[in-house]
Amino acid sequence: MAEAEQQSGSTPEDEAAEVTFMEPQKEIRMVPDMGKWKRSQAYADYMGFVLTLNEALKGKKLGCEYKVSETVEKLLDLLETLDRWINETPPVDQPSRFGNKAYRTWYGKLDQEAEALVSAVIPADKCAAAAEIATYLKESVGNPTRIDYGTGHEAAFAAFLCCLCKVGALKGDDRLAIVFKVFNRYLTVMRKLQRTYRMEPAGSQGVWGLDDFQFLPFIWGSSQFVDHPTLEPRHFIDERVVNEHHHDYMFLDCIKFINEMKTGPFAEHSNQLWNISAVPSWSKVNQGLVRMYKAECLEKFPVIQHFKFGSLLSIQPVTP
Structure with missing residues:
Protein backbone atom coordinates (compact mmCIF):
# COMPACT_ATOMS: atom_id res chain seq x y z
CA MET A 1 0.00 0.00 0.00
CA ALA A 2 2.92 2.30 0.67
CA GLU A 3 4.01 1.83 -2.94
CA ALA A 4 0.53 2.61 -4.22
CA GLU A 5 0.34 5.61 -1.94
CA GLN A 6 3.61 6.93 -3.32
CA GLN A 7 2.57 6.20 -6.85
CA SER A 8 -0.74 8.08 -6.75
CA GLY A 9 0.57 10.74 -4.43
CA SER A 10 3.13 11.83 -6.99
CA THR A 11 0.25 12.73 -9.33
CA PRO A 12 2.04 11.27 -12.37
CA GLU A 13 1.58 13.29 -15.52
CA ASP A 14 3.18 10.79 -17.83
CA GLU A 15 1.02 7.79 -16.87
CA ALA A 16 -1.71 8.78 -19.29
CA ALA A 17 0.73 9.59 -22.09
CA GLU A 18 0.56 6.25 -23.89
CA VAL A 19 -2.89 5.18 -22.76
CA THR A 20 -5.79 4.42 -25.07
CA PHE A 21 -8.74 6.00 -23.29
CA MET A 22 -11.97 4.03 -23.05
CA GLU A 23 -15.48 4.26 -21.66
CA PRO A 24 -15.33 2.86 -18.10
CA GLN A 25 -17.36 -0.31 -17.53
CA LYS A 26 -18.65 -2.28 -14.56
CA GLU A 27 -16.48 -5.31 -13.84
CA ILE A 28 -17.64 -6.43 -10.38
CA ARG A 29 -20.78 -8.44 -11.18
CA MET A 30 -20.76 -11.07 -8.42
CA VAL A 31 -19.47 -11.24 -4.86
CA PRO A 32 -16.46 -13.42 -5.84
CA ASP A 33 -15.36 -10.61 -8.23
CA MET A 34 -14.51 -8.49 -5.17
CA GLY A 35 -11.10 -10.18 -5.09
CA LYS A 36 -10.35 -8.69 -8.52
CA TRP A 37 -11.18 -5.23 -7.18
CA LYS A 38 -8.93 -5.52 -4.13
CA ARG A 39 -6.01 -6.74 -6.28
CA SER A 40 -6.61 -4.15 -9.01
CA GLN A 41 -4.50 -1.18 -10.03
CA ALA A 42 -7.66 0.92 -9.55
CA TYR A 43 -7.92 -0.04 -5.85
CA ALA A 44 -4.23 0.69 -5.25
CA ASP A 45 -4.43 4.04 -7.04
CA TYR A 46 -7.72 5.07 -5.42
CA MET A 47 -6.63 4.19 -1.89
CA GLY A 48 -3.22 5.74 -2.48
CA PHE A 49 -4.92 8.95 -3.61
CA VAL A 50 -7.16 9.06 -0.50
CA LEU A 51 -4.23 8.38 1.86
CA THR A 52 -1.89 10.88 0.18
CA LEU A 53 -4.49 13.63 0.64
CA ASN A 54 -5.11 12.42 4.20
CA GLU A 55 -1.41 12.87 4.99
CA ALA A 56 -1.26 16.32 3.33
CA LEU A 57 -4.14 17.68 5.46
CA LYS A 58 -2.74 16.80 8.89
CA GLY A 59 -3.07 19.73 11.28
CA LYS A 60 -4.29 22.14 8.57
CA LYS A 61 -7.33 24.43 8.87
CA LEU A 62 -9.64 25.06 5.91
CA GLY A 63 -8.56 28.71 5.94
CA CYS A 64 -4.81 28.04 5.81
CA GLU A 65 -2.76 29.34 2.88
CA TYR A 66 -2.29 27.09 -0.14
CA LYS A 67 -1.90 27.35 -3.89
CA VAL A 68 -5.07 27.60 -6.01
CA SER A 69 -4.17 26.60 -9.57
CA GLU A 70 -6.02 27.40 -12.78
CA THR A 71 -7.36 23.83 -12.90
CA VAL A 72 -8.78 24.19 -9.40
CA GLU A 73 -10.49 27.44 -10.46
CA LYS A 74 -11.97 25.62 -13.48
CA LEU A 75 -13.27 22.83 -11.25
CA LEU A 76 -14.92 25.40 -8.99
CA ASP A 77 -16.58 26.89 -12.09
CA LEU A 78 -17.81 23.40 -13.05
CA LEU A 79 -19.34 22.89 -9.59
CA GLU A 80 -20.85 26.39 -9.72
CA THR A 81 -22.59 25.34 -12.95
CA LEU A 82 -24.07 22.25 -11.24
CA ASP A 83 -25.24 24.46 -8.38
CA ARG A 84 -26.85 26.95 -10.77
CA TRP A 85 -28.74 24.14 -12.53
CA ILE A 86 -30.34 23.21 -9.18
CA ASN A 87 -31.70 26.79 -8.94
CA GLU A 88 -32.98 26.50 -12.52
CA THR A 89 -34.68 23.13 -11.83
CA PRO A 90 -37.05 23.56 -8.86
CA PRO A 91 -38.75 20.53 -7.28
CA VAL A 92 -42.06 19.48 -8.84
CA ASP A 93 -45.32 18.80 -6.99
CA GLN A 94 -45.72 15.06 -6.48
CA PRO A 95 -47.50 12.77 -4.04
CA SER A 96 -44.36 11.10 -2.61
CA ARG A 97 -42.31 13.15 -0.17
CA PHE A 98 -38.92 11.71 -1.11
CA GLY A 99 -37.12 11.41 -4.43
CA ASN A 100 -38.41 14.47 -6.27
CA LYS A 101 -38.55 13.70 -10.00
CA ALA A 102 -37.14 17.13 -10.92
CA TYR A 103 -33.78 15.58 -9.99
CA ARG A 104 -33.96 13.54 -13.21
CA THR A 105 -34.28 16.76 -15.24
CA TRP A 106 -31.27 18.19 -13.40
CA TYR A 107 -29.31 14.97 -13.97
CA GLY A 108 -30.26 15.01 -17.67
CA LYS A 109 -28.46 18.33 -18.08
CA LEU A 110 -25.31 16.89 -16.53
CA ASP A 111 -25.58 13.75 -18.66
CA GLN A 112 -25.63 15.91 -21.80
CA GLU A 113 -22.95 18.40 -20.73
CA ALA A 114 -20.51 16.30 -18.66
CA GLU A 115 -18.00 15.68 -21.45
CA ALA A 116 -17.89 19.36 -22.41
CA LEU A 117 -17.52 20.36 -18.74
CA VAL A 118 -14.56 18.00 -18.34
CA SER A 119 -12.98 19.12 -21.62
CA TYR A 136 -16.93 9.45 -12.99
CA LEU A 137 -18.39 12.96 -12.79
CA LYS A 138 -21.80 11.64 -13.85
CA GLU A 139 -21.55 8.78 -11.34
CA SER A 140 -20.66 11.18 -8.51
CA VAL A 141 -23.99 13.00 -8.10
CA GLY A 142 -26.42 10.19 -7.31
CA ASN A 143 -28.61 7.75 -9.22
CA PRO A 144 -31.34 9.16 -11.49
CA THR A 145 -33.44 5.97 -11.41
CA ARG A 146 -33.58 5.58 -7.64
CA ILE A 147 -33.00 9.29 -6.87
CA ASP A 148 -30.56 8.34 -4.15
CA TYR A 149 -27.01 9.23 -3.12
CA GLY A 150 -24.40 7.47 -1.01
CA THR A 151 -20.75 6.69 -0.40
CA GLY A 152 -20.39 4.94 -3.78
CA HIS A 153 -21.28 8.22 -5.52
CA GLU A 154 -18.86 10.09 -3.27
CA ALA A 155 -16.16 7.55 -4.23
CA ALA A 156 -16.87 8.29 -7.90
CA PHE A 157 -16.05 11.97 -7.28
CA ALA A 158 -12.77 11.02 -5.59
CA ALA A 159 -12.10 8.76 -8.60
CA PHE A 160 -12.86 11.74 -10.88
CA LEU A 161 -10.25 13.82 -9.04
CA CYS A 162 -7.77 10.93 -9.10
CA CYS A 163 -8.18 10.68 -12.90
CA LEU A 164 -7.55 14.43 -13.23
CA CYS A 165 -4.26 13.86 -11.37
CA LYS A 166 -3.39 10.99 -13.70
CA VAL A 167 -3.78 13.12 -16.84
CA GLY A 168 -1.74 15.93 -15.29
CA ALA A 169 -4.60 18.42 -14.89
CA LEU A 170 -4.09 18.39 -11.10
CA LYS A 171 -0.58 18.24 -9.66
CA GLY A 172 1.18 17.45 -6.39
CA ASP A 173 1.03 21.01 -5.10
CA ASP A 174 -2.77 21.04 -5.60
CA ARG A 175 -3.32 18.58 -2.74
CA LEU A 176 -4.72 21.00 -0.17
CA ALA A 177 -6.87 22.79 -2.76
CA ILE A 178 -8.23 19.44 -4.03
CA VAL A 179 -9.84 18.82 -0.63
CA PHE A 180 -10.31 22.27 0.89
CA LYS A 181 -11.59 23.97 -2.27
CA VAL A 182 -12.87 21.37 -4.75
CA PHE A 183 -14.09 18.53 -2.55
CA ASN A 184 -15.54 20.95 -0.03
CA ARG A 185 -17.48 22.74 -2.78
CA TYR A 186 -18.65 19.37 -4.10
CA LEU A 187 -20.02 18.63 -0.60
CA THR A 188 -22.06 21.84 -0.53
CA VAL A 189 -23.54 21.06 -3.96
CA MET A 190 -24.40 17.49 -2.88
CA ARG A 191 -26.06 18.74 0.30
CA LYS A 192 -28.11 21.15 -1.78
CA LEU A 193 -29.12 18.29 -4.09
CA GLN A 194 -30.05 16.08 -1.13
CA ARG A 195 -32.18 18.82 0.44
CA THR A 196 -33.77 20.17 -2.75
CA TYR A 197 -34.82 16.83 -4.24
CA ARG A 198 -35.19 14.92 -0.94
CA MET A 199 -32.79 12.23 -2.13
CA GLU A 200 -32.80 8.88 -0.36
CA PRO A 201 -29.58 7.64 1.26
CA ALA A 202 -28.17 4.88 -0.99
CA GLY A 203 -27.57 1.67 0.94
CA SER A 204 -27.80 3.47 4.28
CA GLN A 224 -7.10 18.15 10.12
CA PHE A 225 -7.42 17.72 13.90
CA VAL A 226 -4.33 15.54 14.43
CA ASP A 227 -2.21 17.09 17.23
CA HIS A 228 -4.73 19.89 17.82
CA PRO A 229 -3.73 21.62 21.09
CA THR A 230 -7.23 21.91 22.58
CA LEU A 231 -10.00 20.22 20.56
CA GLU A 232 -10.36 16.50 21.29
CA PRO A 233 -12.74 13.93 19.77
CA ARG A 234 -15.12 14.31 22.76
CA HIS A 235 -15.70 17.95 21.80
CA PHE A 236 -17.42 17.36 18.44
CA ILE A 237 -20.69 16.39 20.09
CA ASP A 238 -20.82 19.80 21.78
CA GLU A 239 -23.01 22.00 19.58
CA ARG A 240 -21.29 25.17 20.77
CA VAL A 241 -17.89 23.85 19.63
CA VAL A 242 -19.40 22.78 16.28
CA ASN A 243 -20.95 26.20 15.64
CA GLU A 244 -17.76 27.98 16.63
CA HIS A 245 -15.27 25.95 14.57
CA HIS A 246 -17.15 24.39 11.62
CA HIS A 247 -15.72 26.96 9.18
CA ASP A 248 -12.22 25.64 9.90
CA TYR A 249 -12.81 21.90 10.02
CA MET A 250 -14.64 19.62 7.56
CA PHE A 251 -15.44 17.09 10.27
CA LEU A 252 -17.38 19.68 12.29
CA ASP A 253 -19.11 20.96 9.16
CA CYS A 254 -20.42 17.42 8.59
CA ILE A 255 -21.62 17.26 12.20
CA LYS A 256 -23.36 20.61 11.76
CA PHE A 257 -25.21 19.29 8.70
CA ILE A 258 -26.30 16.18 10.63
CA ASN A 259 -27.53 18.36 13.52
CA GLU A 260 -29.59 20.44 11.07
CA MET A 261 -31.10 17.42 9.31
CA LYS A 262 -31.85 15.14 12.28
CA THR A 263 -33.79 15.54 15.48
CA GLY A 264 -33.48 13.84 18.86
CA PRO A 265 -30.43 12.92 20.95
CA PHE A 266 -27.18 12.70 18.96
CA ALA A 267 -26.35 9.32 20.56
CA GLU A 268 -29.55 7.88 19.07
CA HIS A 269 -29.52 9.23 15.51
CA SER A 270 -25.71 9.02 15.01
CA ASN A 271 -24.62 6.18 17.25
CA GLN A 272 -21.36 5.39 15.40
CA LEU A 273 -20.19 8.99 15.59
CA TRP A 274 -21.20 9.11 19.25
CA ASN A 275 -18.98 6.07 19.86
CA ILE A 276 -16.09 7.71 17.97
CA SER A 277 -16.29 10.73 20.29
CA ALA A 278 -15.00 8.45 23.07
CA VAL A 279 -11.74 7.64 21.19
CA PRO A 280 -8.84 9.32 23.04
CA SER A 281 -6.96 10.94 20.13
CA TRP A 282 -7.63 12.27 16.64
CA SER A 283 -4.83 10.18 15.14
CA LYS A 284 -6.59 7.05 16.45
CA VAL A 285 -9.91 8.35 15.07
CA ASN A 286 -8.26 8.93 11.70
CA GLN A 287 -6.68 5.46 11.55
CA GLY A 288 -9.94 3.85 12.66
CA LEU A 289 -11.96 5.70 10.02
CA VAL A 290 -9.56 4.59 7.25
CA ARG A 291 -10.01 0.96 8.38
CA MET A 292 -13.79 1.45 8.60
CA TYR A 293 -13.90 3.03 5.12
CA LYS A 294 -12.16 0.02 3.61
CA ALA A 295 -14.40 -2.44 5.45
CA GLU A 296 -17.77 -0.66 5.19
CA CYS A 297 -17.47 0.98 1.76
CA LEU A 298 -14.64 -0.32 -0.41
CA GLU A 299 -15.06 -3.96 0.56
CA LYS A 300 -18.86 -4.05 0.30
CA PHE A 301 -20.26 -5.58 -2.89
CA PRO A 302 -23.44 -3.40 -2.95
CA VAL A 303 -21.17 -0.33 -3.18
CA ILE A 304 -18.41 -1.59 -5.49
CA GLN A 305 -20.69 -3.36 -7.99
CA HIS A 306 -21.45 0.11 -9.38
CA PHE A 307 -17.79 1.23 -9.68
CA LYS A 308 -16.57 1.58 -13.27
CA PHE A 309 -13.12 0.72 -14.61
CA GLY A 310 -11.35 2.20 -17.61
CA SER A 311 -7.78 2.87 -18.70
CA LEU A 312 -7.05 5.39 -15.91
CA LEU A 313 -8.53 3.30 -13.10
CA SER A 314 -7.86 -0.21 -14.33
CA ILE A 315 -9.29 -3.54 -13.19
CA GLN A 316 -5.96 -5.14 -14.14
CA PRO A 317 -4.02 -6.51 -11.15
CA VAL A 318 -1.27 -4.41 -9.63
CA THR A 319 2.04 -5.25 -11.25
CA PRO A 320 4.38 -6.62 -8.58
Missing part, protein backbone atom coordinates in the same frame (compact mmCIF):
# COMPACT_ATOMS: atom_id res chain seq x y z
CA ALA A 120 -12.85 22.65 -20.24
CA VAL A 121 -10.83 21.42 -17.23
CA ILE A 122 -8.22 19.05 -18.70
CA PRO A 123 -5.16 19.99 -20.80
CA ALA A 124 -5.88 20.31 -24.54
CA ASP A 125 -3.49 17.46 -25.38
CA LYS A 126 -5.50 15.12 -23.13
CA CYS A 127 -8.91 15.94 -24.63
CA ALA A 128 -9.27 12.28 -25.69
CA ALA A 129 -9.65 11.45 -21.97
CA ALA A 130 -12.72 13.69 -21.51
CA ALA A 131 -15.36 11.00 -22.10
CA GLU A 132 -13.64 8.52 -19.76
CA ILE A 133 -13.22 11.05 -16.95
CA ALA A 134 -16.75 12.46 -17.46
CA THR A 135 -18.17 9.02 -16.57
CA GLN A 205 -27.21 1.38 7.39
CA GLY A 206 -29.40 3.78 9.30
CA VAL A 207 -28.29 4.41 12.85
CA TRP A 208 -25.44 1.88 12.45
CA GLY A 209 -23.81 3.75 9.58
CA LEU A 210 -21.35 6.57 10.08
CA ASP A 211 -23.48 9.01 8.04
CA ASP A 212 -26.38 8.73 5.60
CA PHE A 213 -24.49 10.20 2.67
CA GLN A 214 -20.74 10.86 3.14
CA PHE A 215 -17.59 9.22 4.50
CA LEU A 216 -14.45 10.86 3.07
CA PRO A 217 -14.89 14.26 4.79
CA PHE A 218 -14.84 12.44 8.15
CA ILE A 219 -11.50 10.80 7.26
CA TRP A 220 -9.92 13.95 5.86
CA GLY A 221 -11.61 16.11 8.51
CA SER A 222 -10.23 14.01 11.36
CA SER A 223 -6.75 14.37 9.82
